[in-house]
Amino acid sequence: MPHTYEYPRAALTVDCVVFGIDDHELKVLLIQRGLEPFKGRWALPGGFVRVEETLEDAALRELREETGLKQAFLEQLYTFGEVRRDPRERVVSVAYYALVKMALEETRAATDAADARWFPVSKIPPLAFDHREIVDAALQRLRGKLSYQPIGFELLPPKFTLPQLQFLYETVLGLPLDKRNFRKKILGFDLLIPLKETQASGRRPAALYRFDKARYERLAKRGFHFEL
């Protein structure tokens, strides 16, 4: 066998920061640890990478096993490799962040798991390992990406109103946005398809839209720059 690396080797894990949004706030999905170390503490869903699976497959498998989530928009975040981040031994963790449509069936699936629960990002309990640092990095990435890539739609149901979309931006960014400017800008991209249906919202029914992902992808290939 050609030259390769000797043991001891670091163990490799994946950890997932799963974001969802409901009518009130941005939330993150946590699981309660059943085993030492940090038994009883809340933590990110995740686990060891098997030698025959890709990192992304490992993340999706752990999400499915630990939270019941069957699909999500998933992107790699950062790899955390401090030498003593796990008290057992050297563990390097490739972190992912995921965006899910809480309004749909995934939420139910997620709460099927006995020890999986959504926490508002403003009320995250003490977490195991360096998971708080991972959550903070994911929040920063989500806030940064929101303004230059239309990933916010991954958090909304397929049909949504403009007030829902504005609420999403305000909630994730943590700042109020001017309604008229927001509508003008977001409709100006020509990426929202108005639907014939409406949704009851306040006093009068609000128009429903869906995001034209195919058009966005065509435009993005030609250098179109989404910037909110």
Next chain:
Amino acid sequence: MPHTYEYPRAALTVDCVVFGIDDHELKVLLIQRGLEPFKGRWALPGGFVRVEETLEDAALRELREETGLKQAFLEQLYTFGEVRRDPRERVVSVAYYALVKMALEETRAATDAADARWFPVSKIPPLAFDHREIVDAALQRLRGKLSYQPIGFELLPPKFTLPQLQFLYETVLGLPLDKRNFRKKILGFDLLIPLKETQASGRRPAALYRFDKARYERLAKRGFHFEL
């Protein structure tokens, strides 16, 4: 010992995409492999992560050992984990990209290493493993970051002229920029300190500047957004 993961485990490496710029073009530092697999092929500097060092320390150590580089602006890029990316066995690689001031002593140090050489990004030879994919990802990151973070200065000597700075942007982005607009925009940030020295450049001496990194870091903390 508490529950942990059994063998077989993936091996963990770091790989570094080192960028430099000279008077002509953007370059990347490659090493020629002396061992199988891919013996004789050009590859990214990198190697196995030791169990007692952080990922960043491993990247810096490999850079030093394989290219002679002693310091560089270094940022984590992405972790590559395809199952068969290494013909020997499962190897997951955490990729970094580095920016160095080629005009200074580092270049000399780098070329001290017998099998390290700078290649123009437009003339990269066939690379070992998935290293071409890693270089492309690093180029994309560098181009993206250049317009919203003042990292370009890491590629320049501490004192530089505005034509040098514009050449850097044009070379990395691969497009021409209007001279008057560029000067106005870059000087408008108030992040360049004019020096009393000048540098011969074309017919008349060009003013030298240095980048006010401390001021940028103070501004960035208060939410200042660099956007070119």
